[in-house]
Amino acid sequence: MRSPTAPAQCGLRPRVSIYTVRPLKHALAVLLLTLLTQVGGILYLLHIPIARKLRSLFPGWRGSLIGATSFIILLVAAAIWVIPTVARPIGRVPLPLRATTEVPLAPGGWLTVLANRHYVKPEMLDVLQGVAKRMAARFPGTELRYLDANFPFLEGYPLLPHRSHDDGNKVDISFLYLDEQGKRVNASPGLLGYGYVEAPGPGEQDQPAVCADRGYWQYSLLSTLNTDDTDLTFDEVGTAWLVRTITADPRIGKVFVEPHLKTRLGQGGNDKVRFHGCVAVRHDDHIHLQL
Numbered sequence: 074m075r076s077p078t079a080p081a082q083c084g085l086r087p088r089v090s091i092y093t094v095r096p097l098k099h100a101l102a103v104l105l106l107t108l109l110t111q112v113g114g115i116l117y118l119l120h121i122p123i124a125r126k127l128r129s130l131f132p133g134w135r136g137s138l139i140g141a142t143s144f145i146i147l148l149v150a151a152a153i154w155v156i157p158t159v160a161r162p163i164g165r166v167p168l169p170l171r172a173t174t175e176v177p178l179a180p181g182g183w184l185t186v187l188a189n190r191h192y193v194k195p196e197m198l199d200v201l202q203g204v205a206k207r208m209a210a211r212f213p214g215t216e217l218r219y220l221d222a223n224f225p226f227l228e229g230y231p232l233l234p235h236r237s238h239d240d241g242n243k244v245d246i247s248f249l250y251l252d253e254q255g256k257r258v259n260a261s262p263g264l265l266g267y268g269y270v271e272a273p274g275p276g277e278q279d280q281p282a283v284c285a286d287r288g289y290w291q292y293s294l295l296s297t298l299n300t301d302d303t304d305l306t307f308d309e310v311g312t313a314w315l316v317r318t319i320t321a322d323p324r325i326g327k328v329f330v331e332p333h334l335k336t337r338l339g340q341g342g343n344d345k346v347r348f349h350g351c352v353a354v355r356h357d358d359h360i361h362l363q364l
């Protein structure tokens with residue numbers, strides 16, 4: 074005789090209830106958004122009742138689509154208007170959303186801003202504004218493009234996958250690039266601005282190979298983003314000028330670029346230009362600077 078608690082042998086698999094799946098889906102979304110954008114997880118939780126209401130008003134796929142759209146609007150509105158207002162009094166300011174004639178400083182990609190990864194201490198903002206103005210004076214029409222900086226809140230909160238962007242003192246910036254005609258352009262390759270490496274040439278120090286030989290598998294991980302579909306080429310003259318100008322500012326403590334680029338850009342005697350170690354990722358696709 075079958076136990077009353079034994080599952081029925083009807084040939085069907087046990088059904089997974091939406092009451093099991095939905096909390097898991099929400100937990101995963103909150104975790105990912107918190108890791109990638111810091112405040113996105115909180116915004117997601119705040120949006121759950123709104124999404125529920127929209128689904129009841131618009132049944133089926135329309136409710137899901139309208140719910141997703143309203144969440145994106147909430148993320149954008151928070152990133153542009155709310156978070157800067159809250160972060161500013163506690164010591165982190167957002168980098169500019171677009172370049173102007175007065176301050177030619179802009180994000181390398183819109184995802185950086187949408188994910189709240191563009192916050193620095195006011196001193197770093199001042200450094201970047203100064204470098205951007207000098208760059209536009211030296212190379213008219215060019216803009217300084219920033220990549221990942223820091224999150225808006227909490228000292229020590231990690232900005233993954235970076236090891237040190239956690240205090241408002243650090244920022245990555247893009248190299249300068251030339252188009253097919255050799256003209257300096259305001260563009261960063263790729264969606265995120267990382268991964269398009271200016272690799273060591275023949276006779277240059279090949280640090281990525283050294284790190285790989287030592288077992289640091291993550292060192293060249295971001296270069297897997299490189300799909301080689303860019304027409305941009307590395308601007309050696311402009312980037313060398315950029316590194317020199319950044320390190321001439323006494324408020325800048327260190328700059329990280331790959332050892333072969335330090336030599337190629339003529340910065341061999343510049344003590345502020347350092348090697349970051351094999352535990353980080355390679356720095357021949359961007360410049361890291363810190364106060």
Ligand SMILES: [Zn+2]
Binds near residue numbers: 235238361
């Ligand atoms: Zn960095």
